[in-house]
Amino acid sequence: MIKDTSGQDRVVAPQLKHKLRVPLILAVLTISVSALVWVSLQYDGNIRSIESKDLRLATLTRGTLVRDIATTGKIVAANAPILYSTEEGVVTLLSLPGDEVEQGQVVAQIESHKLQSSFEQQQSLLASMESSLERAKLDARREQLKVSQVLDMAKVDLEAAERESRRGDQLIETSLISRIDFEKGKDDLHKAMLLHKHAIEEVDLMRDTLAFELKNRALEVERQALVVTELTRQIAALNIKAPVKGIIGNWLVEQKARIGATQPILTVVDLSAFEAELAVAESYADDLGIGMEVELSFGSINVIGHLASISPEVRNREVTARVRFNANDQLSLRQNQRLSARVLLENRPNVLMVKRGDFLNRGGATAYLLKDDIAYKTPVTLGARSMSQVEIVDGGKEGDIWVISGTEAFSNDDSIQIR
Structure with a gap:
């Protein structure tokens, strides 16, 4: 019979520090997990976070607000008469489109x-x-x-x-x-x-x-x-003469065509005077006035003109306006040349303003004010608007920082953390 090892065993008394190590570890782990859960629940229940790189911020400043209207248009000759036939007969066109003509030069003949x-x-x-x-x-x-x-x-x-x-x-x-x-x-x-x-x-x-x-x-x-x-x-x-010095615009009839009396034949474009024809949205029609300054942009060249006439009718939800300006030697203008324009409606000095942004698309009744990396929804009152600035009537002060980009991701929350 094999003898057991009971004779080799001995009783060892447990030490106090070994008794406390495991409970302490378990307590620390429990407290840490509880804190993380509490923080997670706190943020999930009260405030969400948005990355700052997805937002556009702007500081409220005070200065002169230039209220303006952005639009587009084209160059038109201030004087581009259409020549008409005086009698029924066969027309002979003597000048081609683009030809330069002098005042009084015969450009077409009618055989009657x-x-x-x-x-x-x-x-x-x-x-x-x-x-x-x-x-x-x-x-x-x-x-x-x-x-x-x-x-x-x-x-x-x-x-x-x-x-x-x-x-x-x-x-x-x-x-x-x-x-x-x-x-x-x-x-x-x-x-x-x-x-x-x-x-x-x-x-x-x-x-x-x-x-x-x-x-x-x-x-x-x-x-x-x-x-x-x-x-x-x-x-x-019967000898149709050019009433002004310029170039032949377009033929309105064919060569050797038989035409009737008072039928348009061709146009002559006076190169000495051009005007800009602008298409302004009808919502701004009441703001326009004769004599207002207009900034015309021809690429990198800007020219200041003045409103000379405003159409009394609305077509395709637009009002046509004519701008008279003085051309300089740097401009090479052509009939129907496209351009961009800015109608300067008024100057408002000492105005609290902020840059325009997509936040205006939500109606402009609220804005998000940034303080200590948290954006708070604030009721605001906006005033006049320009192409680049918006007047702040109430709800802000100079130096405030607003979120001016689109705030759809905020889900209309009262506060959002910006990280």
């Missing part, structure tokens, strides 16, 4: 056989009427000569009757003629006087009549001359 024929007919009629007028003057002189002859004969007969009357006076005194012959001589004298008087009146009446007829003929000739003059002007107007 109807107008040319009418002009020649009226011109021939004028020549005929002028000839008739000259013939009427000759006839008037002939008629005047005839009545003058009658007056002269009446004058001769009057002188003869007066002579016979004087002879009768002498003879009646010596009783050499009878009383009947004497009275007959007196009657002949009276008759001759009447004939002479009537001849004078006839000459005056004939002179007035001939003058009246000649005047009417002359007026008819003058009226016909006006007709010919007007047709001459219309013939000259």
Whole structure:
């Protein structure tokens, strides 16, 4: 039989420090786990955290707020007349689009056989009427000569009757003629006087009549001359001339096309004066005013102009405005060239303001104020807005830091920790 090892065992008394080591370790572990759980529950229940790299922050400052409107537009010629046909006919375009033309240069011609024929007919009629007028003057002189002859004969007969009357006076005194012959001589004298008087009146009446007829003929000739003059002007107007110095814009008809009267033919662009045509949203229409300053941007070049006109109607929810400006040598402007613009509505000095941001999309009634790495939701009142700044009426002070980026991730919480 094998002997056990009981003879080799001995009793060892346990030490105090070994008795306390395990409970202490367990207590520390329990307290640590409890603290972590409490912290976790505290943050999960009261505040969440957002990384700062996902946010945009801005400091409230005080200064001058320039209220403006951002828009786009295009360059248009301040003077770009459209040339129209004056008569029906076949058009010949003498200048190509883009060609430079001088003022008064013929850029198109219209061939109108109807107008040319009418002009020649009226011109021939004028020549005929002028000839008739000259013939009427000759006839008037002939008629005047005839009545003058009658007056002269009446004058001769009057002188003869007066002579016979004087002879009768002498003879009646010596009783050499009878009383009947004497009275007959007196009657002949009276008759001759009447004939002479009537001849004078006839000459005056004939002179007035001939003058009246000649005047009417002359007026008819003058009226016909006006007709010919007007047709001459219309013939000259068949040569379409450039009203300004510039370039040919666009052909509005084809070469050698048959066109009607008052039909547009082409445009001439005056290169000496340009304007900017802007499309402004109708929501800003009431803020616009004639004379407001406008900053036009042509790439890296900025030019200041002024509003010259504002359209009274709204099209496609936009209002058209014209800006007049002085071009400089650095600008190379072209018709319909695109540009960006900024309409300067007003300057508001000593304004508390902050940079624009996506936080405005939530209505602008609240903002998140950053203090000690925690963003607190704060009610605010916003005022005027510009392209880059927003006026703070209430809810902030100079030096405050706001979250101006979108706050959708905040879930409308009252406070968010920024880490």
